[in-house]
Amino acid sequence: MADSEDASFDEAGAAESGPTPVGVKLGSTRTVLQYVRDDEVETIRTLTCLATYEDALTGEERVLFGEQAAQEYPDEVQYMLRSGLPEDEDRAELASKFFAEVVASEGLDADSAVVYAIPTIDNEPGLANLNSVIEESPVGDALVRSFPESLCGAIPAFGEDLRAIDEVFVAVNMGSTNLEASAYRHGEQLSPFVSGAVTGNEVDRRIANAVEEETQGRVNVDLTTAREYKEEHGDFEEFEPFTDVIQQPGGGAHEFTIERSVMEPLDDYVDNAVDEVANNFLAQLANDHMKPYQLALSKPIVLTGGMACIPGIVDVFEERLSAELDRDVECISADRPDLAPAEGARRIAERLIE
Numbered sequence: 260m261a262d263s264e265d266a267s268f269d270e271a272g273a274a275e276s277g278p279t280p281v282g283v284k285l286g287s288t289r290t291v292l293q294y295v296r297d298d299e300v301e302t303i304r305t306l307t308c309l310a311t312y313e314d315a316l317t318g319e320e321r322v323l324f325g326e327q328a329a330q331e332y333p334d335e336v337q338y339m340l341r342s343g344l345p346e347d348e349d350r351a352e353l354a355s356k357f358f359a360e361v362v363a364s365e366g367l368d369a370d371s372a373v374v375y376a377i378p379t380i381d382n383e384p385g386l387a388n389l390n391s392v393i394e395e396s397p398v399g400d401a402l403v404r405s406f407p408e409s410l411c412g413a414i415p416a417f418g419e420d421l422r423a424i425d426e427v428f429v430a431v432n433m434g435s436t437n438l439e440a441s442a443y444r445h446g447e448q449l450s451p452f453v454s455g456a457v458t459g460n461e462v463d464r465r466i467a468n469a470v471e472e473e474t475q476g477r478v479n480v481d482l483t484t485a486r487e488y489k490e491e492h493g494d495f496e497e498f499e500p501f502t503d504v505i506q507q508p509g510g511g512a513h514e515f516t517i518e519r520s521v522m523e524p525l526d527d528y529v530d531n532a533v534d535e536v537a538n539n540f541l542a543q544l545a546n547d548h549m550k551p552y553q554l555a556l557s558k559p560i561v562l563t564g565g566m567a568c569i570p571g572i573v574d575v576f577e578e579r580l581s582a583e584l585d586r587d588v589e590c591i592s593a594d595r596p597d598l599a600p601a602e603g604a605r606r607i608a609e610r611l612i613e
Contacts, residue, residue, distance in 0.1 A: 282605025495571030
């Protein structure tokens with residue numbers, strides 16, 4: 260990815276001595292940071308969580324974040340953005356501490372231009388708390404801006420530049436905590452739609468329940484394991500049954516095979532997402548903005564978010580949405596939909612500091 264992005268950076272004409280362009284997506288499950296250093300694009304992807312402990316020698320508080328925190332302190336680790344936003348001041352403080360640790364680990368200086376990809380959520384207190392996290396961030400002295408996550412995520416799907424800003428199109432963000440959809444007209448957001456009924460987190464819960472049912476109650480997996488099953492084995496193109504092993508409470512191990520418990524919840528997810536997009540979002544868009552609606556459906560619909568990473572889901576969504584609308588539509592996504600919002604935000608930051 261770095262080679263193609265270097266060309267984009269060179270074309271932007273940003274001087275090496277200028278502010279560092281940084282794109283940020285603070286996600287409910289994972290946070291992605293992308294920036295340019297020495298003409299190389301660096302991408303950081305980490306779990307949005309932290310844990311604290313007391314230094315045994317000095318008594319000072321130490322902070323761990325991401326995968327290390329989740330592995331070493333599984334019972335104490337805190338995920339402060341589970342709903343997509345910091346819901347209160349305590350979670351906002353934790354989010355600020357988490358982000359400061361991520362930034363420090365990468366050695367980013369204050370003289371940077373930071374663009375945040377933010378979710379489309381009708382939650383004023385949560386958005387205000389997120390704004391406080393952004394304002395208190397140790398980076399962004401040169402510039403701080405925020406843009407809708409689905410717009411940022413659509414930018415890599417349209418090519419190497421900022422072509423998405425000049426288009427009229429629809430983006431569907433298939434996230435952990437919400438299903439979001441918006442139309443965009445030259446960067447202007449039209450008829451933003453959010454549903455908390457169709458989420459990646461709900462898929463994880465249904466996978467956990469399905470595993471228990473498929474194994475006739477012999478196996479119970481937590482939501483983290485269910486998410487790992489989804490991310491590692493979910494595949495609409497060529498799913499293969501897989502085996503796993505658990506340790507029995509009384510000793511010994513139990514090996515089991517999963518055949519249905521991953522794909523059936525994913526299959527239902529696509530059906531429900533298509534229903535929400537076709538019968539709620541697109542119906543409202545047609546009512547509010549008929550001409551942009553017609554233009555947008557003649558262009559590719561962009562799928563973003565972590566759920567869009569499931570192999571084959573873009574084609575399946577396209578097929579089922581076409582059937583639901585009784586017209587042919589095309590769906591596309593970036594090569595890495597989970598990284599796309601931070602990449603798009605970073606490209607916007609490059610343009611803004613020209």
